[in-house]
Amino acid sequence: MTPSAKPDIRPARYRGGWVGGLTGVLIVVSLISLLVGEVPISVADAWRATLSRLGIETEAPFEAVFWSIRVPRVFAAVLVGACLGAAGATIQGVYRNPVADPYLLGISSAAGLGAALAISFTPAATPAFVAIAIAAGAGALFALATRSVSGATVDPTRFILVGVMLGISLFAWTVILVFVQDSPRLPTFTYFVFGSLGGVTWAALWSAFVLAVAGLMLAMIFLRELDLLAVGEREAGHLGVPVARVVSAVLVGTGIAVGASVGLAGVIGFVGLLGPFVARMLVGPSHRYLVPAAALTGAIFVVAADILARWLAGSVEIPIGIVTAAIGGPLLAWLLTRRRRVA
């Protein structure tokens, strides 16, 4: 790499500004998303539905659609995007590799298999919470297990390859299960490959929300220590960082958050790559800003992709993961090549 005099560090005042700006963008796209869908809802109708919900006004025509379908769907998009974006940032910190991501590393596939097994082998009346919790557990277990089986080596590439290989296999087993079970209760093949935000219920949303918040809080205990891991795991240990504890907490917390998102909306790719990438360009590499910013960029990306998924094909809904891949792939490729020229 040629030395460059260009500082790549964002002053603190800009970082706070970007986090605020991204929050504003997220609110705007979320409000737009509330109005878009097979049944378009006007701002006036949305307002009346809200007033009716609060008991201030009665007989709003779209109250049921708006409050039982549209609102949980948008909240789910925000939650899933935030989990995947933040997870990408923390996983990349642990593995010191900007192209690590929970989807690529198989954490999403493991959670998907967990959800599929839970739905297949529990009675029909089992609440949504069970499948989501098992998905979260599977995500956490897998994130930790790939790290353990590959051993504490200096080279993070090995962890990543182990995750990729096992993830492909787990995905295959999920598909086998989908075909063998052939049950109307089990979500379709598409759900496990490309995800879906259709059919999100308030009960499922709350379950995922509680688990996701717990997971993200655990993953974010050691944000300062994640910065120190950038000089290497051994070196961080020499500086006094309890490396094993930090890595375990971050992987388990991240796995829970990713698993909760998969339990809610299936497997959605590219968010964990694109979210942190854009966030890093805006706020720099320090994890105390990067992880919250990546949660915001991830949420914006998923909410926007969900608008497109419903709007592009009229009455047919395109799976959300198809949209994130269709847009995220080329966008990420462009950003990667553009960045190389700058650096």
Next chain:
Amino acid sequence: MTTVLVSARNVSAAVGAVVLVRDLSLTAEAGQVVSIVGPNGAGKSTLLEMLAGDRPPDSGTVTLAGQNVADAAPLDRARVRCFLGQHVASEVPFSVRKVVAMGRYAQRGAPGNSAEQDTSATANAMAATDVTHLADRTVASLSGGEEQRVHVARMLAQNTPIILLDEPTNALDISHQELVMRSLRAASAAGSAVVVVLHDLNLAALFSDQLVLMTDGEAVSTGTPRAVLTVDRVSDVYGHEVQVIDHPFRDAPLVLPTGRD
């Protein structure tokens, strides 16, 4: 009154049947710079890893500031010793200032430490290794030698009574080699014990109180540079004929390869 800060007693290390360090003992006192020298594969880095607590010895014990290094938690260890190994991750995306300040991690929360001390220790360490002008650059954008100085600065910022460095000067030009060695001498003058692996015998001779000459995992000679660096011993250990003369204007021996095997 001398204080022994680093003490290795009869330490050995092996990988399978290959013995890397055999029954070696070493001490370093407060105020001393001890250099470990010897040919490639002599076991110098393995010895330093054992001193740092990175690698438990197969037999023998290492004591740092009176405590068995094996019993100490990472944070306590980091308050007693800093350790710069040979393989530091490259492409670190953070600024020089931030990476040097990482050396303060163990001191934050230590009794009597303050944010002002963190800032001044970071600034002093950057000045001592001549990286102050690079403070806002990312480490990933630096040259190899600049990067090495940043990591030495990170060690100095850690401000520990024991300083362990594995070839901290191998990527540096002659001016910065001397600068880094002088900063280590300054740290020892302030009361630290410095143990450093060096390849350059003449640099080691100029800046060390004690040399430990290693070959095949054993210390063949320990003592002052003049006592250790004799013609016969150096020629024998390196398998290469040398002459040893007095440095023309500094008080140290000077080892010159003759060009004959």
